[in-house]
Amino acid sequence: MNAPDNSSQDNADNGAPRVRREDFDPNRTESLARLDGLRRAAFQRIRQAPNAEQLARRRSLLGFAKWALPGLALVLLSSIAAWPEISHLMNQNRAALKEMARLRVESGNMEQATYRGLDAHDHLYMITARTTHQQGPDRVDLVDPVADIQLSGNSWAHIKSDRGVYMQHEQTLTLDDNVVLYRDDGLLMNGPSADMDLKADVIASRDWVHAEGPFGKQDAQGYFLDQHAGIMQFTGPGLTVRNDDNGPPSAAARLHLQGLKTEK
Incomplete structure (x- = not known):
């Protein structure tokens, strides 16, 4: 058998210091006194009850x-x-x-402007233009104006030109340069200028005009078109070619021709 190791006991007997743990220190009088002082100070602190103002x-x-x-x-x-x-x-x-x-509104100029209104018969009209320039509180100068007009009986008219002037309070539209009017009944009119009374559904011009439609062809020095009353008049000397002029003669025309042959 091996003999027990008594080196640690010998070191202790030789006067070497021993390592001691503080939590197992038998002499704890100082620490206990410090803890007792803290406890007494806590007991001596007096807690005051809240007053009425604090409770409120x-x-x-x-x-x-x-x-x-x-x-x-x-x-x-x-x-x-x-x-x-x-x-x-x-x-x-x-x-x-x-x-x-x-x-992009700049100095009274506007792009893609739209103006809407009603005529005397509560029919809607709309005017659009590529660019506009406000000239005072009433006049508006238009570039590439287009007017769409609602007529009686769910019919409509479309008119455009290169330039125009729209008077907002008077509800009038003056068109210049390459005026083209198309109506859903097949009427097509071309001219250099036209004046429109949007409130009364009236279009008139004193310049030459070329018109085509179901009736035929018409060239004249002016025209007057009342779209509500259904009146279309051409003024001045002109040329008229009716569609029935190129077709077979009517019964009355045949009788007239037979009478001329009988007299001969």
């Missing part, structure tokens, strides 16, 4: 929190429910801003 302040804070917290939760829930509509409105406003930027 606490009750008011509790009452405010009682209503504020549910109200805040309701606002959050409402914002979550309303967010799709808010997003839709934001997108609409963004689209409107883009449209306004596209129109």
Whole structure:
């Protein structure tokens, strides 16, 4: 058998210091005294009861929190429910801003302008132009104007030119250069100028005009067209070619020709 190792006991007997743990120090009088002093100081601290003002302040804070917290939760829930509509409105406003930027209004000039109104018979008309220039509170100069007019019986007319002047209060439109009028009944008219009374549905011109339609062809030095009353008049000397002039003669024409042959 091996003999026990007594080196540690020998080192202790030789006077070497021993390692001691503080938590197992038998002499804890100093630490106990410090803890007892802290405990006595805590017992000596006197807690005062809140007075009436402090109690009222606490009750008011509790009452405010009682209503504020549910109200805040309701606002959050409402914002979550309303967010799709808010997003839709934001997108609409963004689209409107883009449209306004596209129109680009500078010194009374406007691009892609549109004017709408009603005539004396509550028929809608609309005037559009590539560019416009405001000349005072009433007159508007137009470039490439186009007028779409609603007529009686669900019919319509379309007229355009290179230049025009629109008087907003008078509801008149003066067209110049390459005036072209087309109506849904097949009437097509070309001329250098035309004056329109949008309120009365009247179009007139003192310049030459070339017209084609179901009736045939007509060249004249002017015309008057009342679209509500259905009146179309050509003024001055001109040339008329009716569609039935190129067809077979009518019964009355045949009888007239037979009478001429009998007399011979």
